[in-house]
Amino acid sequence: MHGMYRSTSKNILERLPKNVWETVEKEYGVLQKQWNGPKVPIFVFPADGANSKIKREFNGKSGLAFKDKLFLFFSPHNTQSEIKAVLTHEYNHVCRLKKLQKNEANFTLLDTVILEGIAENAVREQCGSANLVGWTKYYTDEELRKIVKQLIIPNRNMKRNERKHNDLLYGKGFYPKMAGYCAGYYLVRNYLESHKLRIKDIFALDSIEFVKEYL
Known part of the structure; x- marks a missing residue:
């Protein structure tokens, strides 16, 4: 799989x-x-x-x-x-x-979204933008902001064992393609840039810190 x-x-x-x-x-x-x-x-x-x-x-x-x-x-x-x-x-x-x-069994949609966002921003930091996967370029920042506000934030506490978790993460059905992954990359990139931090500085940071401006 x-x-x-x-x-x-x-x-x-x-x-x-x-x-x-x-x-x-x-x-x-x-x-x-x-x-x-x-x-x-x-x-x-x-x-x-x-x-x-x-x-x-x-x-x-x-x-x-x-x-x-x-x-x-x-x-x-x-x-x-x-x-x-x-x-x-x-x-x-x-x-x-x-x-x-944090136990993975207790991960929420927001935890997973940020997990993926940190990982792909690490690729950008270590390997350069040319080596980012294709989904990082699917949407404009304005489109990503809407995905975060309309899909990720309202469902942020959804647990991993709920079907809608993966539907949102991968963009299945009527949801935008790779919605959760793309939103995570956007949120983490913005956080790193606005706080002038590197990946090693945010490993232990709670997921909620990345979306405080939306709450």
Whole structure:
């Protein structure tokens, strides 16, 4: 579901980018030191080539983060810059989950939106704007402000186990595409710029701090 390969082929490792292990290990060391992050095992697998959404939205790459482990999924054509960007996004989740000290089971829609926003702003900070995923450019700032006011704020306390949580996060049904992700990137970018902060400064910041102007 998150992008891992489904094949039982014996030559599955041939579907990974060249030097992926070295790139991941090197960048992981840089990020861990820079963010004073936890040491976690990282699992690297080929991405599911048949997953149209992964191919279309993320150029054949994906990841999945927990507070104590990390999974990365890549396609043969993914570049070193793309590998670094995915690792940066997902390891940022690990750091946020560790330092926020909030049980994931208690996460609200706002918590998830900000989690994703911090992670993709970390990509912007570490890898440059050229390596941001496509959804960061879906909407204008004015459109994003409306999404925040009309969709995110009224539903900010919705729990992760409620269906509407993911509908809003990914923009399913009648909701704007990737609404929650885009809103999170917008909110965190604005907060960083207005307070002149960097990613390492906001890991433990409560999610509500990012939306106070809307309340």
